[in-house]
Amino acid sequence: MMFEIVRYTREYIDENVDLYIEAFHEVYRKYNVRKEFQTREGALEAIFLLQERHPGSYSLMAIDPATKKVVGHVITTVSVPLSSPRTPGQLSVASIGPVSVSPHYQGKGIAMKLMQALCEVMDEKKVDSLRLMQDAFNPISFSLYLRSQFMPKEAISILEGMPDPTSIEHLADLEASTLIRKITLDDLDACDRLYGQAHPGFSRRLDLETELKTSKICTSFALIDKNTQEFVGYSASIPGHSVCKTEDYFKILFVRTCHLSSAEKDEYNRKNGKTELTSLKEYFYCPWTSHPGLLKWGVECAKLKIWRNETHMVRGVYCVNPEMTYIPDCFQ
């Protein structure tokens, strides 16, 4: 069967959301996994952010020529706008996902074709690194990505719950030397510098900037050394990525921002007449190949539960500084 591979355009947003829900709900049902989004509105918001709001958005769709319906897609955001010139030494990352194929069309090579086409474009545009989070319960997507030259780099457990504040009691002195405040657009340089220490050559400035400009409520926070005024950590809107100088700084930042942002989200929901309150649940993508101690702390001390496991997979350049604590989000 032949399929057309075309670039995503705005008029397909609803079809893309429906396709995502159809494909993922089927796989969650098959493996008995809780859904990522409980409502269509939640899925639409996430897909809209990736396909419409992010300046580095680049998605491909597979169209069935007989019905003209979208039967597959791979949604991608690139860390630098593909149209603008690159500064020397600046490396770029494409964050891939979700990848969905309609259950009626699976097993026909559509995802493989989409991945091949995407990798060709990214190679042509000289994107240095392609990254994704693979659902560890799903052997099909693992084979798909391995065959597309992605390699597993890190095992991740998504932890959920509200961290127990007593889990950072032993860090009281360190906590007293810091302050936490919300990130604004003026802090992008400081965040970028910290990110560059964790991932030399790379930047998530565009992701952070997009989030600060588009989020309805800002739940991105910086951890600052009171004496030097230096950023020792930041966290992009939970469950966004975080970068910290040490694991202990991360523990402080995570526990405090969970409580601060949960209260804020509840307040926002209350004001907007939403009954589903968020308190008592936040998420943390724990990279336990590089930070096994954080997994132990998260489960035993912070009393978080493991929701599900993921595999961070990369094609191309991957360099992390083991001295830093980098907590990924669902993309990289």
Ligand SMILES: CC(C)(COP(=O)(O)OP(=O)(O)OC[C@H]1O[C@@H](n2cnc3c(N)ncnc32)[C@H](O)[C@@H]1OP(=O)(O)O)[C@@H](O)C(=O)NCCC(=O)NCCS
């Ligand atoms: C994962 C998914 C996108 C694959 O789409 P697809 O079009 O059916 O995949 P393809 O037919 O191109 O197959 C790609 C590779 O996957 C593997 N694969 C496909 N079907 C498989 C099966 N039933 N069992 C084991 N491996 C399988 C094979 O390695 C195959 O390559 P090959 O045919 O060269 O051996 C699709 O199953 C899907 O949408 N699932 C739900 C959403 C999801 O889980 N997305 C990925 C999240 S990490």
